[in-house]
Amino acid sequence: MRRLPALGAVVLLALGVLIGLPAPAHACSCASSSAPELLSKSDAAFVGRLAERRGSDGDLVRFALDVSRVYKGTVSAKTVVYSEGRGGGDCGVTFESGEERMVLARLESGRLVTSLCRGTSMVKESEVAASGFDAYSPVAAEHSPPPVGSAAEDDPAGSEKPFRWLLGVGVVGVVLLGGAYWAARVRGR
Template identity: 35%
Template sequence: MRCCKRIIPISVLLLVLLWWKPLDASACSCVMPPPPEDALDQADAVFSGEVVKVIENKGIKRGYGNVVHFKVDKAWKGTDESEMVITTGYGGGDCGISFEEGQQYLVYASASNMYEAGTLSTTICHRTTEISGATEDLNALGEGREVGSTHEGRDEKESSFPWWAFAIFIVGLIFIFIGFQYKKIKKNARS
């Protein structure tokens, strides 16, 4: 009887060990990044800017990695905004880049679901680098467009107030006023 008491736990342990499968580990590996011109073609957005904030994305449903907020200086592709938000991993084996707040970077980003669904993301497989190490890229890409918080590039029609909307609003008020007057007259006629 004593023998059976030992056999059962040992058997269960052996079965667990036989069927146990370690979790798959994923490590980042990528080939040498393409030349700057090809990287520009492959990316959805290319810009330079300062990291304003790095937020760790801990949400199970929303992905993982870091959400990085940039104040954009210049853009070559994919944005005219003065602020951009991208996602990346934590660094190391998940292909992420360890961005530092206050540092300037040249960023190549692509639409991806890698870290968070429906975002622009960058990895060590892109040519993203600190601006101080991006001389080759900046020479190949050229000047880029200045991006600021003002809307200098918009034409006059786009930035002016839509007067036609104001006119429709006034006409609507007039019809409401006439409707109330008509109801008042009709009510007085019944009395």
Template identity: 30%
Template sequence: MVSRMLALLALAAALLVGLPTAAHACSCADLTPALAVREADAVFTGTVTNVREEDRPGRPRVYTFQADQVYKGTPAARITLTSNADSASCGYPFQRGGRYLVFAAVSSTGPAVEGVELSSGMCSGNVPVDRGTGPLRPGDERKAGHESLAGPVDAEFVQALGTPQPPAAAAETGTVEGPLRADGDAGAGDVWGWVAGGAGVVLLVGALTAAALRRRGSAAGRR
């Protein structure tokens, strides 16, 4: 009888110890750089400028990044994405002011926030990196974080990322404005605008001159 009670107590203790571990664990398989890039829709380095907590329990956090180098996806200056607020759900805890190499994807099963398409998580391969704005290079230091992307920043790592693009234009959710034109570089619409404006001035001057001549001729006739 005593042995049965001890066995039950041991089983209960094991369950009590095991449940929190299972509830709070997020297990990620190690990623190679090439696999992390292939599975992502957007890959960029950027600094977290804003963190928004949704007002309903269970809703994800919304992170806004000032991107400095874009390796995959639309080269926008500002990129917004979501991640689960709970690390047990594999949410990635991006820190405001921190710079990261970010892997994000458009996923129908990810945390949904209206107007935000991209999401990322602890198993996506995100890596905290040193401050700066330049492309990652072999030998760059990786800061300690919640990486699932294994290995140092070496030549293979950088080659897998590919050649980055600098952000083309500011955008709130990863879309880019139309191409900018330098001052003085007149497009076809501007040229036709000047032509139409000049023609209007010529017609107005001609009409005023003709009216003046008619008035002069009428005055001479009355004499």
């Protein structure tokens, strides 16, 4: 009977570990590059305004943008761009409602992908024009990216939740099995 409080303490400790797991840390560090260098590494350069945040696909966050001017590449008037990360220190780009922004992106697996290190938010439109690029109109058809799984849709931490739940179930399972083993040994005496 005296060991029951010890079992309760172990269960509380296991739950505390589960709840207290830290979220992954992110830090952004980009090598300094000039506007011409960033433009040469980009497949697309355009000015866009946020139309809609479309959730996430793993570590990529989807943004639908209304494009007003294009400086490089074939970009539609309604374009989806993916940000590598969620902002806040992980090199991801966040788009604010109504804000017009110069976007530099690379085409990866059929998707336009951007980040702070690719030049979005670092390069100004005047620098693009000074680099010899002339603005032209976007194409009329909407760029259609591959479908995105809905598991993490609109949930920035969605990709971490299955791991945490599996870990939690595992910890609770081990504690319960240990408690059952301990109870069987105590009764056997």
